[in-house]
Amino acid sequence: MKNMRLIQAGEPAEAGGTGAATEYAYRKQDFEAISALVYDHAGITLADGKSTMVYSRLAKKLRAKGLDSFADYVALVRRDPAELAACIEALTTNHTRLFREGHHFDHFHAHVRSGLLAKAMRRSKVRLWSAGCSSGEEVYSLTMTLLGRDREAASMIGGADLLLLASDINERVLALGRAAQYRGGDVTDIPEPYRSLWTQRTADGFEIREEARRLVRFRQLNLLHAWPISGQFDVIFCRNTMIYFDEETKARLLSGFADRLLSGGYLYIGHSERLVGPATARFKSVGQTIYQKVAA
Template sequence: MITTPPELTQAQFRKLADIIHADSGIVINEAKRSLLVARINRRLRILDLQDFGAYCQKLDGADGAQERRHLLSAITTNVTAFFREPHHFDALSSEILKPLMADARAGKRVRFWSAACSSGEEPYSLAFTVLEALPEAARHDVLILASDVDPQMVRRAEEGLYAEDAVRVLGPERSQRFMVRRDDAYAVRDDVKAMLRFVELNLHAQWPFTGKFDVIFCRNVTIYFDGEARRRLWQRFAGQLNEGGTLFIGHSERVDGPAAELFELVGTTQYRRNAVPVQTTAS
């Protein structure tokens, strides 16, 4: 028997789009309506719900907060690869890490943040680059925070298990040094994982830390935000970076708004935090 797929009314579309925007800053416009329908249809099947009206009621129900997390997971796009946009890692290796690794050897705290880590390729690429610069980094106060709004992605990243096709870009030397073969896949070595902490984190919400970072990666994320959310995030990153710290963003992004005076463009989508004080804004 052929079943007719449920229809999304305009009121339901607006309700769902408003929830997504309120929770994440992500803008869902009419051009993305079919994407929204396809992604939420999967939730309808999982939850055994008949239509979008029932799904909207669930979002308003007792377990609505938990389902809103699943909604964000369903709607977010996860496109990543090891050493994606390699010029950023080249800059890290050739310009940025030498003084930071000297700080680490001197007993100072060094912190990195992959702010939208997806399935983990970005923070692990960061870890590999750090270990190439300082093989004993794990014995120093060096830590990489890897966060994502999608709890499923955070679990996958923490597992650190990748198909052979995904690992091929690393080449044989890095693969042998940082990965171990596990059946038909590759797993990140435990001593590499020890340098990372994985957390579920919504960039649009409160951040559960106060310490500052030396390097932040947040690439190809703000392209999904509206202008206000994007400019607010740049401002918050500025407040979370040490003076002289580095922010890497996506190839089609640029720092704009009030935060622009807090950063200096020093490379291709590579910004250095300058000495201008940050005016704190509500998150």
């Protein structure tokens, strides 16, 4: 059994700390090294106040690997890209919910959907993107809203060239999205008639029906790196993902989204987020945290 050491997570081991019992040696410089790695690879800023969270989320990895200290873990993450990915996965927040920030879906239904359906009926390509999709709840909420409130309207979409890209850095949550199976209690987040039309019960919960699932493509994509995506989008949802990035990274992402949106296309961001940087001039506000790309 490992020695129990009395070190305040985030404080230098030598300082002794104020008494939080920790199983592994964890120094301020270990936290700083992990923060730097996570920032460099995922753009996520871990403020000093997150030190305890970092300890508790990563301690089980040290246990599983039989390591003695966070210094050893940092060394492992530096030499092993798979462990770096696992470390980032452990430290990202994947919280999401079906029909989260419901006013976005109301706006999409009232102002965007019919134009996209008309475009699809003209045999033009229609593309939507949920960037930072987590386990798929956001993209399926959008898909259900797009399919609509009766099967007849939805059947028009059947033969159309219409797809939704759902991307995230985290492979674990992408697998959940592809499985499209959720806990029974979450079904109440889905307003009727979407719930009855586009979901069905399973033994221990519910799943998204095939008509919605087949429109969605889940892909691993780090928003900080190049986006291997061709063509432009009619709609981009990037909600509650930029909040973890610094201003410079947000500005760069928003310029990328402006480039990837068609003129007149819509950008939906999280309720605590705002536009920053030069891309601000390329959008007009059309609702609460909803923006439309203006013609250049």
